[in-house]
Amino acid sequence: MASGEKNLTEGPLARQILVFSLPLVCSNLLQALFNMSDIAVVGRFAGSQALGSVGSTTIFVTLMTGFLIGLGGGVNVLVARFYGAEQPRDVEKSVHSSLLVCIAAGILLLVIGVAFSPALMRLLGTKPDLIDGAILYLRIYFLGMPAMAIYNFGNGVFSAVGNTRKPLVYLTIAGILNIILNLFFVIVCRMSVAGVALASILTQYLSAFLILRALTRVEGCYGLRREKLHLDPAMTRSILGLGVPAGCQNAIFALANLFIQASINTFDTVVVRGNSAAANADPLVYDVMAAFYTACASFMSQNFGAGKRARVKRSYFISLGYSFGIGAVMGLSLVFFGQTFLALFTTEQAVADAGMQRLVIMGLCYPISAFMDCTIAASRGLGRTIVPTFIVIMGSCVFRVVWVYTVFAYFGTLQSLYLLFVCSWTVTAIAEIIYFVRIYKQQMSIYDKAA
Numbered sequence: 001m002a003s004g005e006k007n008l009t010e011g012p013l014a015r016q017i018l019v020f021s022l023p024l025v026c027s028n029l030l031q032a033l034f035n036m037s038d039i040a041v042v043g044r045f046a047g048s049q050a051l052g053s054v055g056s057t058t059i060f061v062t063l064m065t066g067f068l069i070g071l072g073g074g075v076n077v078l079v080a081r082f083y084g085a086e087q088p089r090d091v092e093k094s095v096h097s098s099l100l101v102c103i104a105a106g107i108l109l110l111v112i113g114v115a116f117s118p119a120l121m122r123l124l125g126t127k128p129d130l131i132d133g134a135i136l137y138l139r140i141y142f143l144g145m146p147a148m149a150i151y152n153f154g155n156g157v158f159s160a161v162g163n164t165r166k167p168l169v170y171l172t173i174a175g176i177l178n179i180i181l182n183l184f185f186v187i188v189c190r191m192s193v194a195g196v197a198l199a200s201i202l203t204q205y206l207s208a209f210l211i212l213r214a215l216t217r218v219e220g221c222y223g224l225r226r227e228k229l230h231l232d233p234a235m236t237r238s239i240l241g242l243g244v245p246a247g248c249q250n251a252i253f254a255l256a257n258l259f260i261q262a263s264i265n266t267f268d269t270v271v272v273r274g275n276s277a278a279a280n281a282d283p284l285v286y287d288v289m290a291a292f293y294t295a296c297a298s299f300m301s302q303n304f305g306a307g308k309r310a311r312v313k314r315s316y317f318i319s320l321g322y323s324f325g326i327g328a329v330m331g332l333s334l335v336f337f338g339q340t341f342l343a344l345f346t347t348e349q350a351v352a353d354a355g356m357q358r359l360v361i362m363g364l365c366y367p368i369s370a371f372m373d374c375t376i377a378a379s380r381g382l383g384r385t386i387v388p389t390f391i392v393i394m395g396s397c398v399f400r401v402v403w404v405y406t407v408f409a410y411f412g413t414l415q416s417l418y419l420l421f422v423c424s425w426t427v428t429a430i431a432e433i434i435y436f437v438r439i440y441k442q443q444m445s446i447y448d449k450a451a
Helices: 013-045 048-056 058-084 088-123 128-160 165-188 192-216 233-264 269-278 281-306 309-342 349-381 386-411 414-450
Strands: none
Touching (some): 013 048, 013 192, 013 309, 048 058, 048 128, 048 269, 058 128, 058 233, 058 281, 058 349, 088 128, 088 233, 128 165, 128 192, 165 192, 233 269, 233 386, 269 309, 269 349, 281 349, 309 349, 309 414, 349 386, 349 414
């Protein structure tokens, strides 16, 4: 086994999952912090209007990037299953087909983002004083979509074989450069919104280059070879079957949040800016918790492929425990130290006070999302993505829209709006757990018949 690879089918699970996840936690935490640096730099050095412009794009950025992250998650599950089953030929075909699929997806999102940014921001009801800056930021940012697709592909492949350290190293290099470029473009070049967007895409292409180069140097079955790049029909269908629903699941959350953002935009500018500042906590917490969802899918997929029934079940519960715990710790930290956190993005006390309304409610509720997201990852690890995605559509999209037009429409308060998050997580989690129990029994019956 090559350096950095890990056999996820043998050894003490609790320790293995933790060791596997820690580099992912660091990677995701760094990714969130580096993304936050865009807003922090413009908020501190370019003014509250620039902060509002960049903050107004968060939902659309999350929608597009969430799709690519989900697609990379599909790559992870497929490669991990073949790797655990010791089928090197299928690993090879899945890796090369996945790269082409991800590049195509990145180019498609680039075209959509650049062409429809004005319409999207108007649809959201963006304030007139913020919309020009928001459109400029989106159009530049979306030029980096192919690079982001490539990085998530590479991250999925390395995670599938148990190597979570290489992506961490490359992300750290790119992230540090991103902060330096943010400060240079905004403070020295006075580029404001355009500067942070340009810094983002330059570092995205750097991380894509680094991870592609690493894969071309791998000697094992998951190494990239130019002459082997082609779309295998069966493998492409499997990639799309796993990755597209997972990507849509991530995008659906952002789509539902469009209605939430539109509702927030009905309040005054101080509330809108406070919400934009406080919303930076969401990716910070979600992305760290997501490290354990990736671990859950990877461990369950490898062990499912290897026929290790007991480890499949334990992988789910251990990953769920870790993700709930880290969500609780981070959430409570934001409740108690929220003012310090918000000071990173604004110097206006009124804006910070408005942001605290969101941080208190969300900080207490983040751990609940673990039951939903970890169970979805577990179903994906067993090869099921369509039904979990449908459940998410109903529980985290339709439910939220209905809430906005009923509960929020009746009360009209920020608190009534923010509470929809935990309510939708709870409803969706219950449905996802019921489905997971059912398909777990079905999939495990394969081993019973084989015995």
